[in-house]
Amino acid sequence: MTDRISAIDPLPESKVPAWDLETDVIVVGFGAAGACAAIEASEQGADVTLLEVSSGSGGTSALSSSEIYMGGNGGTPAQRANGFEDTTEAMRDYLMMAGGPNADAAKVALYAEQSLAHYQWLTSQGMEFNTTFVAEKTIIHLTDDCLLFTGSEEAYPFNEAATPCPRGHKPKVEGDTGGPYLINILTEQVKKRAVDIHFDSRVRTLIRGAQRRIVGLVVREESKDRYVRARRGVVLCAGGFAMNQEMIKRYAPQFLRLGSDRAIGNPFDDGTGIRLGMGATGATTNMHEGFVSLPFYPPANFVKGILVNAQGQRFINEDCYHGRVGHFCLRQRDDTIYLVLDQDLYEKPNEYIGMTLAGTGETVAELEQELDLPEKSLQATLEVFNHHAAQGCDPLFGKNPKYIKALDQGSYAAFDCSIGKIYYPYFTLGGLDTLPTGEVLDSDQQIIPGLYAAGRNACGLPRTGAGYSSGMSIGDATFFGRQAGISAGNAVPHA
Numbered sequence: 001m002t003d004r005i006s007a008i009d010p011l012p013e014s015k016v017p018a019w020d021l022e023t024d025v026i027v028v029g030f031g032a033a034g035a036c037a038a039i040e041a042s043e044q045g046a047d048v049t050l051l052e053v054s055s056g057s058g059g060t061s062a063l064s065s066s067e068i069y070m071g072g073n074g075g076t077p078a079q080r081a082n083g084f085e086d087t088t089e090a091m092r093d094y095l096m097m098a099g100g101p102n103a104d105a106a107k108v109a110l111y112a113e114q115s116l117a118h119y120q121w122l123t124s125q126g127m128e129f130n131t132t133f134v135a136e137k138t139i140i141h142l143t144d145d146c147l148l149f150t151g152s153e154e155a156y157p158f159n160e161a162a163t164p165c166p167r168g169h170k171p172k173v174e175g176d177t178g179g180p181y182l183i184n185i186l187t188e189q190v191k192k193r194a195v196d197i198h199f200d201s202r203v204r205t206l207i208r209g210a211q212r213r214i215v216g217l218v219v220r221e222e223s224k225d226r227y228v229r230a231r232r233g234v235v236l237c238a239g240g241f242a243m244n245q246e247m248i249k250r251y252a253p254q255f256l257r258l259g260s261d262r263a264i265g266n267p268f269d270d271g272t273g274i275r276l277g278m279g280a281t282g283a284t285t286n287m288h289e290g291f292v293s294l295p296f297y298p299p300a301n302f303v304k305g306i307l308v309n310a311q312g313q314r315f316i317n318e319d320c321y322h323g324r325v326g327h328f329c330l331r332q333r334d335d336t337i338y339l340v341l342d343q344d345l346y347e348k349p350n351e352y353i354g355m356t357l358a359g360t361g362e363t364v365a366e367l368e369q370e371l372d373l374p375e376k377s378l379q380a381t382l383e384v385f386n387h388h389a390a391q392g393c394d395p396l397f398g399k400n401p402k403y404i405k406a407l408d409q410g411s412y413a414a415f416d417c418s419i420g421k422i423y424y425p426y427f428t429l430g431g432l433d434t435l436p437t438g439e440v441l442d443s444d445q446q447i448i449p450g451l452y453a454a455g456r457n458a459c460g461l462p463r464t465g466a467g468y469s470s471g472m473s474i475g476d477a478t479f480f481g482r483q484a485g486i487s488a489g490n491a492v493p494h495a
């Protein structure tokens, strides 16, 4: 029996009984990255075959809100309409900090430079965006408004590294329906081109020729293995591995604390594409990283409260993006996390995350006792916080003055945000190491001929939970999916 973790070794070309199908470019996976790769490879004049394991297009991309991270270059229409003259440098600086110590400078530079052109490409495919701005701090709005801050741009330390600018673009659709909207448009665009689409087709193995070149793959269709030859290249766009708990255990075990039912994505986010690339000697990077969210706001006022751990200590500036907050919650020693509010800030929380009242108190001491926190811990935390808040600052964590308020009005309440008790969704960010062109690299940083990857199958723009911002994944999947399609479509065919 094969395991669900190891590299999937390629089949030597010499063992192919006969080619069932020949094409220029094979794209594996019909989500956002695969669709964009197929469109662009076809635009280069290549014959393209698109293989998708499920019975329709979409993948995790169809489940998403399709917020897309775009800007720089003086601003997108929505940014400019709202007075944000975004610069490419500011966008690049933000993305570099968001990418953490292993940020990919080449990918960041290309993405920032071409972000406006990418916006125009998406609209040329049929996507529409309004030019309206949602100023209130929220996660996803249900109107068809467009622009919002979807990261930690205004929060410390990002606001010191780059001029803050909102870059999250929600398409012009009501409700949380951006993903289906994006996928319907991209699917129509793929269908308009000479792309041979196969559904219910599970890619099992790559095929390796001379000089370790990837020359095709084995796909299971109608209970039979078919051997498909790719003259120019194979583009892996088969998603991440959030749904493979064995891979999570090996590579990103911190997420096991959240429970397997907290992984979000489609059932085929099982890491097959990454393992196919590993078998072809592809290196992986940032496999331990993932997006994890504590969606404790809206209401926006909750951001003015403080989050404390089991020791009654703050550990983050609460105005950060909810994914950065989630990342830091997971770094606390114990699972206990409370959101502490005073009477001024108290409102009913969002029902869907399951946040319940953990305790109340006429005084901080009473609340501390009710929460079973070490004596004086919460009292000391609030004393220090309120002392500085009275002067509009937070020297400990650098919270933006916009969200600072002394917690000193009336009685106190704490909501339970503990790990294991409320909704902390997560997905993975690690994947194959690639160049901006989508070419897959081995552990010596050498290109593996004939092999490309994009989207969550690769490690692209979003690299850390600490710096994740909504829109980076769909931005990355669509943009670098296109780059991989262009590269494979223009590759010199092998003999």
Ligand SMILES: Cc1cc2nc3c(=O)[nH]c(=O)nc-3n(C[C@H](O)[C@H](O)[C@H](O)COP(=O)(O)OP(=O)(O)OC[C@H]3O[C@@H](n4cnc5c(N)ncnc54)[C@H](O)[C@@H]3O)c2cc1C
Pocket (backbone or CB within 6 Å): 028, 029, 030, 031, 032, 033, 034, 051, 052, 053, 054, 057, 058, 059, 060, 061, 062, 063, 064, 065, 066, 067, 068, 069, 201, 202, 203, 204, 237, 238, 239, 240, 264, 265, 266, 268, 269, 272, 273, 427, 454, 455, 456, 457, 470, 471, 472, 473, 474, 475, 477
């Ligand atoms: C609820 C939710 C909301 C999100 N909202 C946003 C958002 O607003 N903005 C944002 O930037 N990101 C968002 N994300 C993240 C984003 O959706 C994903 O990172 C992104 O869609 C990944 O795109 P992809 O093309 O790499 O993978 P996918 O869209 O998952 O496509 C991969 C495809 O490969 C197929 N496949 C897998 N294995 C095989 C195989 N062996 N053979 C053939 N086919 C195979 C799968 O069936 C799938 O169709 C969200 C994620 C979730 C879960």
